[in-house]
Amino acid sequence: MDVQEKVIQVLVNIFQVSPEKISTKTTSDDVEKWDSLNHINMILALEQELGIRYDQEQVVSMLSVREIIDETKGMLGLQ
Amino acid sequence: MNLSLSEIQQELKQVSNRKLQGYRIAVLRNITAESIIPYLQYYAFKSGFEAKVSIGNYDNILQDCHGGLGADNKPIFTSETDCILIFFKLEVFSWFLARDFLSLSPEKRESEIERFLDYVEQTLQAIRKQCSAVVLWHGLETPIYKSLGIMEDQMRDSQTSTLKRLEVQMKDIFSRLTNVFYVDLADCITQIGINSFYDNRFWHFGAAPYSLDALNVIAKEDFKYINALKGKNKKCLVLDCDNTLWGGIIDEDGIDGIKLSKHGLGGSFYDFQQELVNLHHRGVALALCSKNNEEDVWEVFDMHPEMLLKREHIAAYEINWEDKAGNIKKISESLNLGLDSFVFIDDSPFETDMVREILPQVEVILVDPKQSFDYRQVIGSTGYFDSLQYSAVDSQRTKMYQAESGRRKLQKRSGCIDEFLEKLGMEVTVKFADEKSIHRIAQLTQRTNQFNLTTKRYSDADIKKFVHNDTCDVLYLSLKDKYGDAGIVGAVILQFSGDIAEIDTFLLSCRVIGRGVENAFLSCVIEAARLRKVEIVRGEYLPTSKNQQVSDFYSRCGFDEKLRLNIMDNSVDAPAYFRSVVFD
Numbered sequence: 162m163d164v165q166e167k168v169i170q171v172l173v174n175i176f177q178v179s180p181e182k183i184s185t186k187t188t189s190d191d192v193e194k195w196d197s198l199n200h201i202n203m204i205l206a207l208e209q210e211l212g213i214r215y216d217q218e219q220v221v222s223m224l225s226v227r228e229i230i231d232e233t234k235g236m237l238g239l240q
Numbered sequence: 241m242n243l244s245l246s247e248i249q250q251e252l253k254q255v256s257n258r259k260l261q262g263y264r265i266a267v268l269r270n271i272t273a274e275s276i277i278p279y280l281q282y283y284a285f286k287s288g289f290e291a292k293v294s295i296g297n298y299d300n301i302l303q304d305c306h307g308g309l310g311a312d313n314k315p316i317f318t319s320e321t322d323c324i325l326i327f328f329k330l331e332v333f334s335w336f337l338a339r340d341f342l343s344l345s346p347e348k349r350e351s352e353i354e355r356f357l358d359y360v361e362q363t364l365q366a367i368r369k370q371c372s373a374v375v376l377w378h379g380l381e382t383p384i385y386k387s388l389g390i391m392e393d394q395m396r397d398s399q400t401s402t403l404k405r406l407e408v409q410m411k412d413i414f415s416r417l418t419n420v421f422y423v424d425l426a427d428c429i430t431q432i433g434i435n436s437f438y439d440n441r442f443w444h445f446g447a448a449p450y451s452l453d454a455l456n457v458i459a460k461e462d463f464k465y466i467n468a469l470k471g472k473n474k475k476c477l478v479l480d481c482d483n484t485l486w487g488g489i490i491d492e493d494g495i496d497g498i499k500l501s502k503h504g505l506g507g508s509f510y511d512f513q514q515e516l517v518n519l520h521h522r523g524v525a526l527a528l529c530s531k532n533n534e535e536d537v538w539e540v541f542d543m544h545p546e547m548l549l550k551r552e553h554i555a556a557y558e559i560n561w562e563d564k565a566g567n568i569k570k571i572s573e574s575l576n577l578g579l580d581s582f583v584f585i586d587d588s589p590f591e592t593d594m595v596r597e598i599l600p601q602v603e604v605i606l607v608d609p610k611q612s613f614d615y616r617q618v619i620g621s622t623g624y625f626d627s628l629q630y631s632a633v634d635s636q637r638t639k640m641y642q643a644e645s646g647r648r649k650l651q652k653r654s655g656c657i658d659e660f661l662e663k664l665g666m667e668v669t670v671k672f673a674d675e676k677s678i679h680r681i682a683q684l685t686q687r688t689n690q691f692n693l694t695t696k697r698y699s700d701a702d703i704k705k706f707v708h709n710d711t712c713d714v715l716y717l718s719l720k721d722k723y724g725d726a727g728i729v730g731a732v733i734l735q736f737s738g739d740i741a742e743i744d745t746f747l748l749s750c751r752v753i754g755r756g757v758e759n760a761f762l763s764c765v766i767e768a769a770r771l772r773k774v775e776i777v778r779g780e781y782l783p784t785s786k787n788q789q790v791s792d793f794y795s796r797c798g799f800d801e802k803l804r805l806n807i808m809d810n811s812v813d814a815p816a817y818f819r820s821v822v823f824d
Binding site for chain 1: 244246272442446451452
């Protein structure tokens with residue numbers, strides 16, 4: 162499974178939406194349950210799944226699926 | 241291994257398909273604690289409940305205890321709530337005690353301690369006025385950095401010793417109240433290490449101090465308490481022998497070849513056996529289920545010099561070549577313990593899979609002999625057998641189980657059941673509860689699931705209240721027979737109002753079910769009711785998944801469809817096969 166699929170799967174689980182609702186264009190404004198609390202849960206779940214640890218900047222700035230995928234790929238050395 | 245959040249969310253998808261009993265949890269907190277919800281739901285699910293969690297307002301614990309409303313405008317807890325979790329982080333309440341300790345004058349220090357304890361007391365009093373839910377208070381965390389470093393441990397009035405003192409004072413408050421327990425966060429920290437416990441990234445802008453692993457461990461710890469109070473704790477551990485109790489195979493390696501010693505390669509097994517002996521002392525029934533020649537196994541038990549586990553620790557056994565699922569079922573029948581209170585441990589995936597498949601109620605642990613150094617931890621870390629009661633009776637429990645096993649075997653031999661029961665020479669004594677019996681009676685209400693008409697769980701303090709209440713009688717039953725003294729094995733709580741005696745609780749330990757003891761007990765209960773000059777005895781039956789066998793108990797004894805018996809014209813007789821039934 163590539164990074165994009167994994168990210169989307171985690172978001173689907175955390176925000177309890179169907180997979181069609183999450184695309185690379187999705188931002189936090191489009192998802193009802195993407196509030197500050199679930200944002201923390203999302204970060205922590207991504208870290209558990211991918212074995213990485215985001216820094217303080219990334220934690221507050223990753224508010225869209227595009228950004229999450231880009232930052233994550235960067236962390237994994239895939240860019 | 242602890243599951244990740246995603247794995248837990250996958251598991252939780254099954255919850256909605258099952259019709260599970262609801263378990264209402266309220267969380268009061270002065271930190272962000274919402275992320276614990278999936279973990280609470282997961283461990284509830286593992287215990288057969290569907291958790292319904294409501295979260296109190298941020299840093300509003302005391303106000304929430306005085307009728308605070310949650311985000312959905314509903315009360316955060318009500319009299320229906322089963323459990324209240326309190327997260328009360330010292331940093332948030334008293335920066336002085338937690339972080340700025342060195343600048344505190346002795347007077348200020350004492351006044352902060354007083355303010356803290358006062359808050360704890362007021363919170364708990366407010367909760368107790370409204371509901372009897374179990375309260376789990378998450379205790380003080382060890383300071384990450386000691387305020388005086390290594391000097392700290394050399395002093396009497398250091399921050400560390402001040403917080404230890406505070407902890408003791410909190411526990412004093414808890415012990416004066418019913419069903420309030422101290423969950424030691426320092427223990428949770430020890431389990432995963434302080435660096436894994438905190439995630440400082442979310443503390444300053446989210447007030448969320450703990451990592452996901454920490455929340456997982458905390459929820460798991462909470463459910464040790466909940467399971468113990470709900471009677472969900474395990475009571476029997478079924479053990480394989482070869483490569484579980486010792487290294488190697490007795491049939492192949494011989495008594496001199498197996499690995500079992502205090503030091504060296506056999507050390508893991510020696511350590512593991514000590515853990516098993518400790519479980520025996522805690523009242524857990526140990527049973528053997530292995531594919532061996534029986535005499536080979538007993539030869540190790542009797543002759544091996546480093547064998548810590550002895551025959552006397554074993555409550556029941558099935559050592560033969562039949563399938564283990566069938567054998568475990570036999571053990572459960574012979575001990576008269578439900579399969580859902582069983583844990584089975586084996587090194588063979590074939591056996592563990594088979595038991596999982598055929599007996600899904602049994603908790604199954606697969607161990608790997610190549611990692612035998614982990615055996616001790618595997619059994620020590622589960623919390624399966626945790627109970628909130630401990631008494632001298634517990635270490636005697638195996639003797640009672642062995643006697644039960646012997647009784648069952650005799651039962652198979654005697655054709656006629658009454659004749660068999662007569663041969664037992666049973667002597668029943670029923671008495672009013674006194675100080676000495678309160679603890680055991682409370683323990684019975686906690687543990688008993690099968691012969692329990694109402695399954696109401698009571699603490700020592702609850703029973704004490706009943707005993708001192710003039711409108712209540714608490715009776716207990718003890719039983720002796722040719723196999724020995726079973727001790728206190730039954731309890732009844734009667735509440736009187738007008739000319740009616742209500743049976744609030746009627747229970748018998750599962751060890752004595754099937755012998756007509758209940759009829760002997762009921763005959764004494766009716767005598768007790770007559771002493772109070774009431775006319776009607778009314779029973780109550782609250783069905784659970786385990787007490788079906790007593791659903792018609794009162795009607796079998798002549799009670800009408802409203803479960804009432806007019807004792808002016810009716811009575812219940814003790815069966816004739818008892819040697820004696822004494823009520824005093």
